[in-house]
Amino acid sequence: MSKPVVAIVGRPNVGKSTLFNVLAGEMISIVKDTPGVTRDRIYADVDWLDREFTLIDTGGIEPDSRDIILSQMREQAQIAIDTADVIIFITDVKQGLVDSDSKVADMLRRSGKPVVLVVNKVDNFDKYMADVYEFYNLGIGDPIPISAASRLGLGDMLDAVIAHFPESDGTEEDDDRPRVAIVGKPNVGKSSIINRLLGENRVIVSDIAGTTRDAIDTEIVHNGKEYVFIDTAGLRRKNKIKEELERYSIIRTVSAVERADVVLMVIDATEGVTEQDAKIAGIAHERGKGVIIVVNKWDAIEKNDKTMREYEAKIRQVLSYMPYAEIMYVSAMTGQRLPKLYDMIDMVIENQTLRIATGVLNEIMTEAVAMQQPPSDKGKRLKLYYITQVAVKPPTFVIFVNDKELMHFSYTRYLENKIREAFGFRGTSLKFFIRERKEKDQ
Template sequence: MSKPVVAIVGRPNVGKSTLFNVLAGERISIVKDTPGVTRDRIYADVTWLDYHFTMIDTGGIEPDSKDIILSQMREQAEIAIATADVIIFLTDVRQGLQDSDSKVADMLRRSGKPVVLVVNKVDSFEKFMPDVYEFYNLGIGDPYPISASSMLGLGDMLDEVVKNFPEYNKDEAEDERPKVAIIGKPNVGKSSLINKLAQEDRVIVSDIAGTTRDAIDTDIRYNGKEYVFIDTAGLRRKNKIKEEIERYSIIRAVTAVERADVCIIVIDATEGVTEQDAKIAGIAHERGKGIIIAVNKWDAIEKDDKTIYRHTEKIRQILSFMPYAEILFISAKSGQRLNKLFDMIDLVIENNSMRVATGVLNEIVAEAVAMQQPPSDKGKRLKIYYTTQVAVKPPTFVIFVNDKELMHFSYTRYLENRIRDTFGFRGTALKFIIRERKEEQ
């Protein structure tokens, strides 16, 4: 079951980023040891009461003139309508109701998506309430007054947001088919890959950048087994600025990754692996999904006996935060090695949901500790009492220790590598939670 997605839309300077940052709290500091994934924070995981959702900030490049503002807001609204379950439409009580607010409100209303109208910068309810009522004129429901910077009114707003989440019917049979998201930069051959696998032109492809329509799910049968492929190509126009296309493709990737069991990151062999590839791969890594790196257009590369080795080295170097990812060199055009893809998807899904018996796990950890002493600090040495697996998708382990501070990242990585040596876990991230237990007598 994937998490609902909430998008924030609004004019420049109404406080979208402030609201985003306040709701996201400090929890979205990016993993420090992930090189190449310093991204502008476009999305974050938010928890309110018992609800977990992914929030996306559709803002971005702020335009300077009035007419550009409207077209920009339309873009944002389109992204939100295409990807979000609930839309927060943010306005500003100090600037009052603007013409562009009304035009975007019309668009949002027509979309049929749930919209929560929020009026920001209401630092005093007594003083500003008459101005808040003006926003009823937008005709999209009750305005919720908040102050993002003073954190006023956020609870009522979030209650309204979560009320609109799609109801998951518990009785409905969960779709057990493996879900595979095809992610990557524009123009690396994502749609061609799905077409070739589906053996029919289900997805419109042409050589012009940005011709694919909305994300499309394609059902594919292989060897009597069904798979759902999620394509993340976006609604792009030719005259888009590069940063916008990138931002947009990242938002699309977030929503697709959320739904998938396995992510295939498609890289263009003729271009090699890039920073933008690392950003997109980072999303799947952070979400703990199974990961396959598919190097496409391999047929277009001049090769000698070292070519594969050189490409693999480069990928491992730039995507060094995911050394577990499987790599496959393919050609969507000629179909080269595509039969291997399904075996790899099955393997990765199996690893992503693999459970390890606690007894065996503790034997391996004990052996690892005997081989390499745990770190110590000021005469105090790290002790590892017990390790157990608490979840799958991704496999998640809790390690009980005497002092959390002593558990250096590098030692966790060392234990992870020992566990991988034994159980493989190819193609999936592993998550480790370190818990402290008082000294055992």
């Protein structure tokens, strides 16, 4: 089941970032074992009453003049409409209802997406309630009074947000078609790859200026098996500030990756692998998805017998946090090697959903411990009691030990390598949770 995406929209200075930071809590701190992934605070994982969702801050550069503010808000609202399952529209009780609020509310209402209207800075409910009622005039439902800074009213707001999530009635669970997101920087050939796989130009329609849409899902049947491709190519935004464009593409990527099983990370062979590629691939890594790095425009590269090896070394270096990712060299223009993508996708999904019997895992662990002694500190040695797999997509393991502090990252990595030696798990990350068990619990 993919996690719902919730986006925050609102004027400058109404408290978007404060709300985002309060909801994201301390979870923003970057996953420590992912060097090279810089986390712009654009998205965060939030859970409320056992429902998890991805929160997105659509803000960006805060403009200064009134007309720019409106066009910026429209832009943000459009991003939210394109990518989110639920939209939090945040207003400010102290500034009251402003013209641009009404214009954006109209846009949100027409989109038909669920909107939760939030009135921020209500740090005294008795005093401000009359002012809160004014926001009924927006016509997008009941205003929920909150104070992000004082953390008041957030529970009611989150209840309202998760009320819009689809009940997990299993319908999505029955859809076992592989879902593949195609991500990467603009102009690396994402649409061309889909068009080539489709054998027709079906994705191109989306290039008409001003068309708004969710990331288009394209169903492709190959050898009698259906695949769903989620394309983030989306709108070409002309004359936008670079930072905004980048933010926009990251938001698009997060929401596409969230819905996919496997992510095709497309890199332009003529440009080589860049920092922004590392950022985008990092999203798929953090989300525990299967990853295939697709080097496109390979036909345009002058080659000798070392080219591919050198190229791979460079990719592995920049994307050092995902050594498990598969790499393919293709050309959307000539169609070279594209049909092989399907076999690769099938293999990665098989690895994402592989379950290993507990007995076998413990044998591997015992053997690994015998070969390389666990670390010790001040005379106390780490003991590993037991390992078991608790989930798939990605395969997730729990290791019970006597002292969590002693379980260094490098030793976890060593065990991961041993498990990979035995079962491959190519194309998918593995997650490990370390739990403590006192000696007497044995």
